[in-house]
Amino acid sequence: MSNVYSPTDPRFAHLGPEKFRLRQTDAVLLDAKFETKPIGFFRDAAMRFAKSKISIVALIAISIIGFMAIVGPYMTPYGYNDQNLDYINLPPKIPALARFGIFQGTRVLQNRRVDALSDTSRYPEGSIIRIDNRRVMGGVELCDVTVDYYRYMGIDDDVYFLFGTDYLGRDLWTRVWRGTRVSLIIAIVSVICNVSIGLVYGSIAGYYGGSIDMTMMRITEIIDAMPDVVVVTLFILYFGSGLISIILALAVKNWIGTARMIRGQFYRFKNHEYVLAARTLGANDARLMFRHILPNSIGPIITRAMIAIPSAIFTESFLAYIGLGIRAPESSIGVLLSEGQKVLLYYPEQTFFPAVIISILMIGFNLLSNGLRDAFDPTQRGTE
Numbered sequence: 001m002s003n004v005y006s007p008t009d010p011r012f013a014h015l016g017p018e019k020f021r022l023r024q025t026d027a028v029l030l031d032a033k034f035e036t037k038p039i040g041f042f043r044d045a046a047m048r049f050a051k052s053k054i055s056i057v058a059l060i061a062i063s064i065i066g067f068m069a070i071v072g073p074y075m076t077p078y079g080y081n082d083q084n085l086d087y088i089n090l091p092p093k094i095p096a097l098a099r100f101g102i103f104q105g106t107r108v109l110q111n112r113r114v115d116a117l118s119d120t121s122r123y124p125e126g127s128i129i130r131i132d133n134r135r136v137m138g139g140v141e142l143c144d145v146t147v148d149y150y151r152y153m154g155i156d157d158d159v160y161f162l163f164g165t166d167y168l169g170r171d172l173w174t175r176v177w178r179g180t181r182v183s184l185i186i187a188i189v190s191v192i193c194n195v196s197i198g199l200v201y202g203s204i205a206g207y208y209g210g211s212i213d214m215t216m217m218r219i220t221e222i223i224d225a226m227p228d229v230v231v232v233t234l235f236i237l238y239f240g241s242g243l244i245s246i247i248l249a250l251a252v253k254n255w256i257g258t259a260r261m262i263r264g265q266f267y268r269f270k271n272h273e274y275v276l277a278a279r280t281l282g283a284n285d286a287r288l289m290f291r292h293i294l295p296n297s298i299g300p301i302i303t304r305a306m307i308a309i310p311s312a313i314f315t316e317s318f319l320a321y322i323g324l325g326i327r328a329p330e331s332s333i334g335v336l337l338s339e340g341q342k343v344l345l346y347y348p349e350q351t352f353f354p355a356v357i358i359s360i361l362m363i364g365f366n367l368l369s370n371g372l373r374d375a376f377d378p379t380q381r382g383t384e
Helices: 041-050 053-074 172-208 210-224 228-239 243-251 255-269 273-280 285-321 333-343 349-375
Strands: 106-113 128-137 140-148
Touching: 041 053, 041 349, 053 172, 053 349, 172 210, 172 243, 172 255, 172 285, 172 333, 172 349, 210 255, 228 243, 228 285, 243 285, 255 285, 273 285, 285 333, 285 349, 333 349
Parallel strands: none
Antiparallel strands: 106 140, 128 140
């Protein structure tokens, strides 16, 4: 016999309605209320990026160099092409650091006759700092002399150059920061061109697919098969080595990688439900492409752009190094490195400062791109 209660069962006849009590509450039950504000995609990415200390340091370093590229050339009274043959190849002199024994404007003169050190016409009073490595060669006593090169050259005490001067007596501080500005402009504008072309090209190929995609991708494969250095070199040799020519040369092929990436993103998202719903509501192709599908690719686009900037800087420096860079008297990091390597053994500071800046930029942009890649990774959204 069943043990389930039934009103018609004689065994439960003594249990009337008064024997039962409803277990309920008069309180209105609702879903739990969120205690924090909703976090959007970009805010969530910014929060994750802020946790990457190395990326923050890289961003600060890049920002400082960018700031100096803007204001640095105006911090001294010398123009980037002001020449003075009395100031040729001077060493760097920074008064604020000279008291700590660095950047004192000194230079070592090797194989100098000891008996000539007292000649004030050759060594002005107070110009000799230290005498080292005395030796006798051929019956003549020689030594190495560390001198205050500014006094040695008869230059006034109130004249100094923070990064020294080049073979024409031009201020390297002004030329280095102006060259950094030119290199950054070339890199950033060329990357913008690459991303713009690749974005439109890849969007069309990925959205329409089929024969259109097949034709467009075969075109990119033909262009990509040409060697990069050969294409860029021939382009500059034909159109000249001006600023616009170099930017266009860097944009001839570099958009292909962006186009392929965008094409893959469109193939990934174009058949999702929200795209089909927007198409059902009457959205045209342009709106579907750039309003509904493309925003999902913003993270990879930003990351790729950050990676492309140091590559463009390096390519511009390489072109300048082989003599296809900016025309004189304009400077860039590549031009400065090309000029400095000719006198590297004698005046290493002319190579040192542009080399340090390009190294910081290359490392900084790569670390920054790594941080942005992790920040915009959709699989990390909402994680701590």
